[in-house]
Amino acid sequence: MKKRLILNFTEGNVEEPITYFLIKNYDLLVNILKAEIYPEEGGNLLMEMEGDEKTIKKSINYLKSRNVEVVNVDRKIHFREEDCIYCGSCTAVCCTGSLSIDKKTWKIVFNKEKCLVCGLCAEACPLSLFEVSFGN
Ligand code: SF4
Ligand code: SF4
Incomplete structure (x- = not known):
């Protein structure tokens, strides 16, 4: 594992x-x-x-x-999916493939195990739906 x-x-x-x-x-x-x-x-x-x-x-x-x-x-990244408008801005900047769009539902798929805690999604989201903290 x-x-x-x-x-x-x-x-x-x-x-x-x-x-x-x-x-x-x-x-x-x-x-x-x-x-x-x-x-x-x-x-x-x-x-x-x-x-x-x-x-x-x-x-x-x-x-x-x-x-x-x-x-x-x-535990270091939180996503308020319920308010998402599925604009795709976060998936465009996530270089690890942690965020992607499900082609059938057009919803965001978030695989936290691939996340690098870089914070780019938080900067890109127009609705500030991500909270990312690498430190305490
Ligand atoms: S913090 Fe970085 S790696 Fe993690 S989901 Fe956001 S953009 Fe992708
Ligand atoms: S950038 Fe924000 S509103 Fe747009 S798809 Fe990502 S989480 Fe949803």
């Missing part, structure tokens, strides 16, 4: 080699998709993990034991 997570590092743990030990000690494919991290301050990292469910759970427990906050990417 694949899981996209946002890891929040604090000033207390940002200088520890936590990601190094995560990759070294767990049998996972780890892909870092986005990072906004500052020495002595902390920050966030968007990571995709691929492996079996048990190993992903263990690795999340490891991160939490090092005081890293771990949040599923879908």
Whole structure:
């Protein structure tokens, strides 16, 4: 399975080699998709993990034991679909394929597992129907 997570590092743990030990000690494919991290301050990292469910759970427990906050990417983006007028502006700017139009219903299909939390859809939507936050 694949899981996209946002890891929040604090000033207390940002200088520890936590990601190094995560990759070294767990049998996972780890892909870092986005990072906004500052020495002595902390920050966030968007990571995709691929492996079996048990190993992903263990690795999340490891991160939490090092005081890293771990949040599923879908908790960081909200879409008020009920007010959508299906203009397509958001799908035109979403370069990951996370947003697309269903050709049968003409409704927006939102696959949050592909989202990079870039915020372009929020800028493009004329009705401000997206809330996107990479940080806390
Ligand atoms: S935040 Fe970026 S990647 Fe995610 S749905 Fe919006 S445009 Fe697509
Ligand atoms: S840009 Fe906004 S109104 Fe237009 S399709 Fe996307 S969510 Fe709906």
